Amino acid sequence: MGTLGLNIFLHLYRDQRDQKEHLAITFGDFIRSRSIQTEQPGETIKDRILRGADGLQAGKPFNAKVAPLVRVHSECFTGEVTWSARCDCGDQLQEAARIIHREPVPHGVIIYLRQEGRGIGLEQKLKAYNLQDLGFDTVEANEILGFPADAREYGAAVEILHDLGLAGENGIRLLTNNPEKLRAIGGSGTGIIIREVVSIASLTESSLRKKHSSEVYSYLRTKSVKMGYIL
Numbered sequence: 046m047g048t049l050g051l052n053i054f055l056h057l058y059r060d061q062r063d064q065k066e067h068l069a070i071t072f073g074d075f076i077r078s079r080s081i082q083t084e085q086p087g088e089t090i091k092d093r094i095l096r097g098a099d100g101l102q103a104g105k106p107f108n109a110k111v112a113p114l115v116r117v118h119s120e121c122f123t124g125e126v127t128w129s130a131r132c133d134c135g136d137q138l139q140e141a142a143r144i145i146h147r148e149p150v151p152h153g154v155i156i157y158l159r160q161e162g163r164g165i166g167l168e169q170k171l172k173a174y175n176l177q178d179l180g181f182d183t184v185e186a187n188e189i190l191g192f193p194a195d196a197r198e199y200g201a202a203v204e205i206l207h208d209l210g211l212a213g214e215n216g217i218r219l220l221t222n223n224p225e226k227l228r229a230i231g232g233s234g235t236g237i238i239i240r241e242v243v244s245i246a247s248l249t250e251s252s253l254r255k256k257h258s259s260e261v262y263s264y265l266r267t268k269s270v271k272m273g274y275i276l
């Protein structure tokens with residue numbers, strides 16, 4: 046589909062382990078699924094058309110030396126849909142799209158993982174919000190509920206990067222401030238080479254304008270002090 050004046054292509058992946066649907070939004074004409082063309086047992090031509098296999102052209106070769114930009118983003122209903130002033134997730138999602146779009150030749154992907162609330166799910170995250178109303182920070186709230194500070198894992202993102210052909214020696218530029226994400230995606234055995242880590246603005250103008258921006262500051266402070274984020 047067209048957006049921001051260029052082509053983006055939406056890939057939907059289903060994790061066979063837990064049936065979660067993850068998304069990969071690719072910008073430009075270069076990054077496409079490798080497996081989508083593979084014929085599935087018993088499928089008809091109509092099935093192939095419906096799942097986008099027949100209409101999709103393979104990604105064009107990208108000759109520039111610069112590695113593609115990759116944002117691995119975890120779902121945040123409160124920040125992305127209900128404009129919560131308590132986190133910067135919605136701003137970061139938009140900022141990732143802007144950064145990729147601003148490249149001289151847009152070449153990148155946003156992998157949108159369905160691990161809401163750092164992996165604890167929306168219901169538990171809303172309980173964590175209620176605890177935050179009492180003055181607990183995000184880490185304490187998770188722990189009171191019996192969860193680790195961050196319950197996410199990135200195996201699905203690594204598999205998606207392989208399927209998109211981004212495990213090659215050209216490497217990727219990863220948009221993050223999260224050291225754990227960096228380790229999980231670029232660590233040994235993943236096959237993903239991270240050429241550069243690009244900091245993703247945590248406080249964009251719009252988050253600064255948010256009425257209760259002190260809430261965003263305390264969220265970021267906890268990330269930095271307790272979770273080692275580079276902010």
Ligand SMILES: Nc1nc2c(ncn2[C@@H]2O[C@H](COP(=O)(O)OP(=O)(O)OP(=O)(O)O)[C@@H](O)[C@H]2O)c(=O)[nH]1
Pocket residue numbers: 117118119120121122124131132134137160161162163164165170173174183187220221222223226245274
């Ligand atoms: N448990 C919990 N999760 C939250 C809270 N606020 C935001 N989140 C979740 O935090 C996650 C943020 O993930 P990402 O956007 O991938 O970014 P990140 O891990 O902060 O790291 P960066 O790559 O540096 O942005 C999402 O899953 C949000 O739903 C909160 O108060 N409690």
